[in-house]
Amino acid sequence: VALSANGPVTLWARDTGWGRANPRLPGVTLPDAIRLTDDLPDAARADTLLLALPAQALGGFLADHAARLDARHLVSTAKGIDLSKLTGPSTLLAEACPRATVAVLTGPSFAADIARGLPTALTLACADPEAGRALQHDLSTPVLRLYRTTDVTGAELGGALKNVIAIAAGVAIGAGLGDSARAAIVTRGFAEMTRLAARLGARPETLAGLSGLGDLTLTCTSVQSRNFRYGQALGARQPFDAATTVEGAATARAVAVLSRRMGCDMPIAAMVARLTDNSMTVDDAAQQLMTRPLKEE
Ligand SMILES: NC(=O)c1ccc[n+]([C@@H]2O[C@H](COP(=O)([O-])OP(=O)(O)OC[C@H]3O[C@@H](n4cnc5c(N)ncnc54)[C@H](O)[C@@H]3O)[C@@H](O)[C@H]2O)c1
Numbered sequence: 476v477a478l479s480a481n482g483p484v485t486l487w488a489r490d491t492g493w494g495r496a497n498p499r500l501p502g503v504t505l506p507d508a509i510r511l512t513d514d515l516p517d518a519a520r521a522d523t524l525l526l527a528l529p530a531q532a533l534g535g536f537l538a539d540h541a542a543r544l545d546a547r548h549l550v551s552t553a554k555g556i557d558l559s560k561l562t563g564p565s566t567l568l569a570e571a572c573p574r575a576t577v578a579v580l581t582g583p584s585f586a587a588d589i590a591r592g593l594p595t596a597l598t599l600a601c602a603d604p605e606a607g608r609a610l611q612h613d614l615s616t617p618v619l620r621l622y623r624t625t626d627v628t629g630a631e632l633g634g635a636l637k638n639v640i641a642i643a644a645g646v647a648i649g650a651g652l653g654d655s656a657r658a659a660i661v662t663r664g665f666a667e668m669t670r671l672a673a674r675l676g677a678r679p680e681t682l683a684g685l686s687g688l689g690d691l692t693l694t695c696t697s698v699q700s701r702n703f704r705y706g707q708a709l710g711a712r713q714p715f716d717a718a719t720t721v722e723g724a725a726t727a728r729a730v731a732v733l734s735r736r737m738g739c740d741m742p743i744a745a746m747v748a749r750l751t752d753n754s755m756t757v758d759d760a761a762q763q764l765m766t767r768p769l770k771e772e
């Protein structure tokens with residue numbers, strides 16, 4: 476919707492039967508500048524393709540369609556770590572489409588806000604500086620302001636890891652542990668995010684930008700966030716709609732494996748992994764976090 480302000484956009488989906496009013500984006504009518512198609516070869520004629528799939532669905536999608544996507548500019552919006560390969564979306568794309576230029580678009584941004592034309596700032600990460608600069612210009616609009624970086628690892632880990640911490644923040648609020656507990660989770664969670672990202676080759680300053688701290692702030696403080704709401708339901712012991720995309724749940728499991736492998740201490744992320752697979756109660760999680768050995772900040 477935002478990019479159609481710059482010119483014609485083709486929107487591909489497996490099922491376009493819903494027409495110009497997608498139930499996943501209530502209250503938004505797709506503008507006429509958007510052409511809808513369920514024909515992937517037709518859509519994939521474009522030079523730049525934005526892939527807006529959940530992180531755990533991207534690998535399967537690429538297994539079916541990678542040959543049609545190669546040698547393009549491929550921009551992923553997914554915020555997660557693939558559970559089977561333990562890599563981010565940029566690696567999945569680069570492996571499946573070796574001749575493509577891969578980029579990541581991430582940062583604090585609710586789809587509903589962007590579709591309403593509300594001002595939003597994002598990070599465009601591309602290892603190739605020239606391609607990154609061109610994408611930054613092509614994908615910015617008067618209300619969608621893109622900052623660029625070549626640190627793809629940092630940008631995509633910021634987006635993936637903030638979802639895990641947002642679940643923990645939601646648990647704290649849902650369980651009635653209070654705003655002070657949430658602030659502690661956000662701050663110590665940010666330390667965990669930066670620690671793992673640095674071990675995996677990211678620049679710490681990327682984590683302090685829009686894709687990390689920016690998106691962490693948004694997602695831990697807004698009930699618009701599905702990850703936060705899921706955590707809230709967990710904390711309050713209430714049911715949650717299983718059809719809702721909650722990237723942080725699978726990513727917490729991936730992070731548990733990665734952090735063990737890297738020898739990286741991530742107690743909040745580990746707690747989220749255990750809460751989401753029901754192997755720990757909220758009371759036990761809170762007690763365990765508070766009774767860890769005292770340490771320097
Ligand atoms: N919604 C937001 O506000 C927002 C903002 C920024 C980033 N993101 C990220 O973007 C990614 C997608 O999120 P979303 O909110 O659009 O998720 P969503 O679940 O609402 O929509 C994903 C769509 O992908 C489709 N899909 C799933 N598997 C597919 C496949 N194999 N082939 C074709 N289509 C398939 C689903 O049918 C669904 O329509 C996530 O990683 C999310 O974290 C979302």
Ligand SMILES: O=P(O)(O)OC[C@H](O)CO
Nearest residue numbers: 582583584585700701702
């Ligand atoms: O609804 P969430 O929790 O998936 O968050 C959406 C975006 O990632 C916010 O930047």
